[in-house]
Every structure is written in C-alpha cells, then in structure tokens.
Amino acid sequence: MKIRTVTSLREFDQLAAVWRDITDASGQRSPFMSHDWFASCWRTAGPHCRREVWIVEDAAGPLAIIPLLYSRRWYRRFPSRTLQLMHAPGTPTADLPVAREFDEVAVAFLDHLRSRRDWDLLVMPGLAAESSTWKAFESALTNRYSWRVANRIRLPYVQLSERDPSLRAMLDGLRGAVASSQSRGSVPVVVEEHRDLDVRGPLFDEIMGVLNARRHTIAGMPAPSGEEVRRFLRELTPRAASNSWLSLWVLRFGGLVVETEYQLVADGRVHALRRDADRTPPALRLGDVLTLSILEALVRRPTAHIY
Incomplete structure (x- = not known):
C-alpha cells in the first residue's frame, strides 16, 4: 500500500x-x-x-x-x-x-x-x-506507540417503535412531566421542523443565537468556541439539506426561538448533533415539550428507526 x-x-x-x-x-x-x-x-x-x-x-x-x-x-x-x-x-x-x-x-x-x-x-x-x-x-x-483512551462519551439511543418498552416509558414520562409543568398562561408554544434553511436568512440567525458554547473537551483538545460551531453549522446546513439529511427542530415560546435540536437523518438513523436552549425557566419544561414533540413525530415515520 x-x-x-x-x-x-x-x-x-x-x-x-x-x-x-x-x-x-x-x-x-x-x-x-x-x-x-x-x-x-x-x-x-x-x-x-x-x-x-x-x-x-x-x-x-x-x-x-x-x-x-x-x-x-x-x-x-x-x-x-x-x-x-x-x-x-x-x-x-x-x-x-x-x-x-x-x-x-x-x-x-x-x-x-x-x-x-x-x-x-x-x-x-x-x-x-x-x-x-x-x-x-x-x-x-499495539507495540508501535504509547497510547491511551483520553475519555469515553456515551451516546444513548432509543429504538423508534412503540413496542419498545423503553420508548413507551420515555413517552409516558415526558407526557407526565409536560402535563404537570408550571402553567405557561396564554403564551403560545409552537414546535417547528425545518428540512431546508437559508443560512443567510433571519431564522438561521435566530437559531444560532440560542446556541450555547460548551466547555467540555474531547480527547483533551480545547473546547470550541460558539463562533467556531456557528461557522461549521453555517457551512454544513446547505450541504445537509441538499442530501436530505437536515432536520432542524425549533421550539418557539411567545414567538421567540428558545430551544433547538439540530439533527442529521440518514439510513433510518436520526443523529442529534446539538441541543441548545435559551434561559427560560426550567419549571416550564419546554425542553420536555420539544423532546416529546420530536419523539411523537419520529415514531410515526416508517423511515426512522433509531434516535
């Protein structure tokens, strides 16, 4: 070779x-x-x-x-x-x-x-x-270099079938949490899914505004800045959309984007790349609302098998 x-x-x-x-x-x-x-x-x-x-x-x-x-x-x-x-x-x-x-x-x-x-x-x-x-x-x-595993990251997943007891338990738990959450009054909560997105448009900027810089490292390398992540997603998004991979979920609270999940979907697998949230009160359980909406939508899709 x-x-x-x-x-x-x-x-x-x-x-x-x-x-x-x-x-x-x-x-x-x-x-x-x-x-x-x-x-x-x-x-x-x-x-x-x-x-x-x-x-x-x-x-x-x-x-x-x-x-x-x-x-x-x-x-x-x-x-x-x-x-x-x-x-x-x-x-x-x-x-x-x-x-x-x-x-x-x-x-x-x-x-x-x-x-x-x-x-x-x-x-x-x-x-x-x-x-x-x-x-x-x-x-x-082995026998070539000194090496080690710097860290291990667990990526949980769930089978997208209501016959799966773990998924049923998750859905029941989310429904209970949402039902018992603090009253949101008359403030509308809307969940949207976007399969195509103009990275030069206001919606993309609004979504990127929710993005949080994370300080954890991978394999001991410095954590990326929020701007580095935004730059990458701005480049990836049109490519992902053209390949029919993109699924970008947005939760609006009172018309404002407050929580997002960026997914790539291929071969029956739904990969959640990022989950970001604004600083809304935890008692509103808006994260649970978004997760529940995503899971209920994915379960109904015959092409989605693992999330």
Whole structure:
C-alpha cells in the first residue's frame, strides 16, 4: 500500500467522486464519513490548522481516506505539534471512509506516520468503540506507540417503535412531566421542523443565537468556541439539506426561538448533533415539550428507526 497526500482545497474538492466510491464500497452511508461532512470541517477549521488528506491506495486504487489537521498548540499544558483526525467542533462523533482491509489500512497509516518527524501527538477524537476503524487502529497501535483512551462519551439511543418498552416509558414520562409543568398562561408554544434553511436568512440567525458554547473537551483538545460551531453549522446546513439529511427542530415560546435540536437523518438513523436552549425557566419544561414533540413525530415515520 502507498499513501499520497492532498493539501489544497482544489484537490480536496476533486476527491468528491473517489470519496463517494469508497463510502459506497464500504456499505456505510453515514453522513459523518461523507465528503460534504469533511468539506464543512475543512472550510471551517481555522487559519492555524494545516489540512492534510491522506489517501491510502493499493494496486486496485484508493481504498481509504484519512483527513487530518496539523497544528501547534498546547495540549494538557505542554506545547505540542499535533496531528488530529479532522473533526467537527462540538460534535462527539467521527469516522473514516474505508472501503476494505481495515487492518492493513491502519498499519499503512501508522507506518507512514512513523516516517515523519514533524509531530509529537496524534489525537483521534470521536471514533466509536464498535467501529471497524477503531478496532483496526486499536490492534495496530499495539507495540508501535504509547497510547491511551483520553475519555469515553456515551451516546444513548432509543429504538423508534412503540413496542419498545423503553420508548413507551420515555413517552409516558415526558407526557407526565409536560402535563404537570408550571402553567405557561396564554403564551403560545409552537414546535417547528425545518428540512431546508437559508443560512443567510433571519431564522438561521435566530437559531444560532440560542446556541450555547460548551466547555467540555474531547480527547483533551480545547473546547470550541460558539463562533467556531456557528461557522461549521453555517457551512454544513446547505450541504445537509441538499442530501436530505437536515432536520432542524425549533421550539418557539411567545414567538421567540428558545430551544433547538439540530439533527442529521440518514439510513433510518436520526443523529442529534446539538441541543441548545435559551434561559427560560426550567419549571416550564419546554425542553420536555420539544423532546416529546420530536419523539411523537419520529415514531410515526416508517423511515426512522433509531434516535
């Protein structure tokens, strides 16, 4: 196997067809492996990161793509030359497009990494423990480098079937909480779903105004600022809409957007990327109202299976 590197935006954009071939061959249509997802990451990574896309090839052609960011930064109070998987700010999920031969791809990547002398630290945030990519890297890392799992994030999910007892219990609990919540008087509460959105329009700005910066870190990397997240979502939203992935839920209280959930929907899976809320009184249980509305809508959709 050999690895070639792409470092310009023009070359990256030209990879779209090859990228699609690899994801199609892998049988995994996750938005988080798509060229559009990483195009959003590339374009919003900021001026202090060098973009590198490593293309792993064998005699039959490209079989894996590994998008990376190179930067000089402080890591756990030490200066570091850092390579990290290209990653969306504030999003705990990531994966790589690999068509086949996961173990060989991981070994080729690490061997190529060993040949470089311009890095101190490799960070791989967001890989799921059950993913073939992570399992291959975990095996290949043994006896090559000192490594550790920096942190683990649990992402709960529910089967979207009313025959599922956990979903029934969740719906019953939410209905009870909403029914017993503090009176909202005559203030109207409206829940909307948007599958397409003009990022230059006032609604997008209103939704982004609710977005909260989160201070938790992923794999020890600095938490992104609210502006970094907004920039990424502004780039991602039209791409997600054009792929029919986008589902953006909005709860209005008295006409104002006070709570939102940004989802990507593909292959029966509803991925909730972000949940943000304004500072409305908790006793109003507006978050429960939005969650209940989302779940009741999703259960009625035959194409949605996991949330």
